[in-house]
Amino acid sequence: MVCCSLENNDVGWFSRRQSAYQCTTPITASQSCGGLLARIRPTILQIPPIHAPSFMALRRDTLVEAVEFPIHLESIERYFTMTDRRECAFCASEITEINDSKEHVIPNSIGGRKKVRGFICITCNSSFGQSWDAKLAEQLNWFSLAVGIEREQGSCPAKIVHTVDGTELRLRADGTMTRKEPFFQKTESDGKVNIRMLASTKREAQQRLKGIKKEHPGFDLEGELKNLERTAFKVNSALQHRLELGGSEAGRSVVKTAIAQCVRLGIAAHRCEIGIYTLKTPTDDRGFALFYIRDVVIDRPQTDLFHLVSIRGDSEKGTLLAYVEYFGAMRVMVNLSSKFEGDSFISVYAFNPQSREELNLSVNWDIPATELHAAFNGFGLDANNFYLACRNATAIAYHMQKMRERHHVHREELSAVLSQLGIPPGGIPEPKDRDQFNSLMEEKLGSLSEFIKKIPPMPDD
Known part of the structure; x- marks a missing residue:
């Protein structure tokens, strides 16, 4: 798994009954990625020299000779199997209207909407697919909360973030930040009960006040409810955010997405034999790899985040590859098949997960075979490209x-x-x-x- 720690300037807005000091000073913050440190301010980013070795600094001839990868990676191709029997990609049981899971191509937890039929049965999706998607959603939850991803059911779970001095805050689905826990203090003086309270939300404050009313019948509930006040709360420490990308479970969610897109294009799931093998073999991760050797998205949008799934078929060499990208930060290459027969093709499906608008993007599949070999054998992470991808995606x-x-x-x-x-x-x-x-x-x-x-x-x- 690749871990990228990102820290940003941030100021949270909190609900509290009494007026408080105003938020007047932006929080200083630092950003680190793979052990590399940079200082961030709202308008200035200073990037130090990158000292970590990158793939492009390695001798390609030595690298290729040292790699033994049994799966043929140099090319791929497409063929349609619309008349094939629809069967579950995992258990091979026939998929019917009753057991069809109607799988999202891109997980709904990160904004996916399009679905595909005839891919995975409900039982297998519940046993395997949902746990993979849950791990992926957990890794990308900060992006989902930041841009306001709307799910078909429920909302993105709030995420606990930390400041440098150890303060815990809660980033909510509406984009605001609150305390992790409410503040409540009750003291007695001269026969009177004094209560100080700081709630994270208006509903939480109302519940607290109603509880006080039950304990103290003379408490002016209606008057205090009218006096509830929302003010800025100053945080005096940098907000840290740790971004983790990849790993076995999240990677298999990406492979599942790639196969689902193939099924959507009319390619039977069992024709993606390498992809299916990867899903069924939790100890072998060679079928997918983080890919930061080069940026393959042509004319990448600079002000919007997007999800993208591109499938590449090459009739001359008979293999099938997929490139999947989420929020501009997570970039993965997937090996699907080395036995394809049919016409060459390139398919790209991309959309803005916030607006749900489909985007007309292109992917440059002119990728040297040496880079594909390197990626699938653990050398797909160029340190500088990885850092820039995470930095730009986080800034947006x-x-x-x-x-x-x-x-x-x-x-x-x-x-x-x-x-x-x-x-x-x-x-x-x-x-x-x-x-x-x-x-x-x-x-x-x-x-x-x-x-x-x-x-x-x-x-x-």
């Missing part, structure tokens, strides 16, 4: 997160002002209330404007 995602948080805070402040004036959500202030409405919004948006200033610009490259 971080910008998107802050923009989402800005809109979320704006909606919260607007809702609070409308509630204060007795106006129902979505309502329009009456002429007699407009002056007060404008005054309250100006007061609320004062803190928001400070927050907006801290939103980092989109990366230049």
